Amino acid sequence: MPPDLRIRPIESRDDAAIAAVIRAVMPEFGADGPGFAIHDVEVDAMHAAYSQARSAYFVVELDGEVRGGGGVAPLADGDADTCELRKMYFLPALRGSGAGTTLMQRCLDAARGFGFRRCYLETLTGMDAAQALYRKHGFTPLCAPMGSTGHHGCDRWFIRAL
Numbered sequence: 001m002p003p004d005l006r007i008r009p010i011e012s013r014d015d016a017a018i019a020a021v022i023r024a025v026m027p028e029f030g031a032d033g034p035g036f037a038i039h040d041v042e043v044d045a046m047h048a049a050y051s052q053a054r055s056a057y058f059v060v061e062l063d064g065e066v067r068g069g070g071g072v073a074p075l076a077d078g079d080a081d082t083c084e085l086r087k088m089y090f091l092p093a094l095r096g097s098g099a100g101t102t103l104m105q106r107c108l109d110a111a112r113g114f115g116f117r118r119c120y121l122e123t124l125t126g127m128d129a130a131q132a133l134y135r136k137h138g139f140t141p142l143c144a145p146m147g148s149t150g151h152h153g154c155d156r157w158f159i160r161a162l
Contacts, residue, residue, distance in 0.1 A: 005094075007103055010057040010069065012047040017066035018059055018087075019043050025089040029126050035153030037087055046087070049073075054083070054114040058106055060090065060099050067091045070103050072111045075120050077148035083111045084149065085121040088130070100133045108137070112162050119162055120146050122154035134158050 010018065026038040042049035050057035050071050057071030070088030078084070085107055090099060111119050122145060123130055139158035146157065 004063050005097060005099055006061045007058050007099070007106055008061070010047050010050060010059050010071075014059050014066055014069075015044065015046055018046050018057075018069045021066065021068055021091055022087060022089055024091060029124065031124060031153060033153060035151055037151055040087075040150070043087075046071075054116070056107070056110040056114075057087070058103060058110075060094060060103055062093055062097075062099075068094045068099060068103070070107055072107050072114070072116070072119065074116075075147040075149075078120065078146055081115075081117040082146070083114065083116040083119050084147065085111075085119055088121075095129065100130075101136075104133060104137050108162060117162055119160050121158050122149060122151050123156045123158070124154050125156060127156075131156065131158075 022038060022043055026032050026036060032038055046057055050073065055073035058069060059066045060068040068090035071086050072083045073086055075082045075084040108119060121134060139160040142157040142159055
């Protein structure tokens with residue numbers, strides 16, 4: 001990881017910056033229509049959304065600017081042992097830097113700390129680098145979605161034991 005890269009918990013001052021990251025990255029992969037996280041209400045208030053119980057969101061700074069992030073929270077309508085890896089997106093400047101591996105570990109450690117036993121995530125065809133990262137960290141594919149995320153645009157689902 002570059003020395004000018006920092007991962008830290010989200011603060012309210014980061015809301016606009018991380019919303020801009022999400023809104024820039026998702027259309028790159030065709031994920032800007034209905035049924036994608038870009039339209040979630042929490043995108044404009046990430047700090048408040050991840051200040052809830054058993055939730056955490058981390059931003060990734062490069063040269064002092066927020067360039068990515070990711071977090072965990074309980075899976076909507078899932079069992080109490082399952083969390084969801086949420087809104088893990090990076091601007092191109094971060095990709096290939098090792099930030100994904102470091103952030104993934106930070107998220108999974110947080111999930112374990114909250115007492116979750118499994119971590120679920122949703123993605124879509126075309127996000128190949130992200131899927132490779134998930135597999136590298138022990139996520140295995142599922143045949144169908146879990147919970148009620150509202151992300152019916154996603155067509156790839158993964159799970160891993162914690």
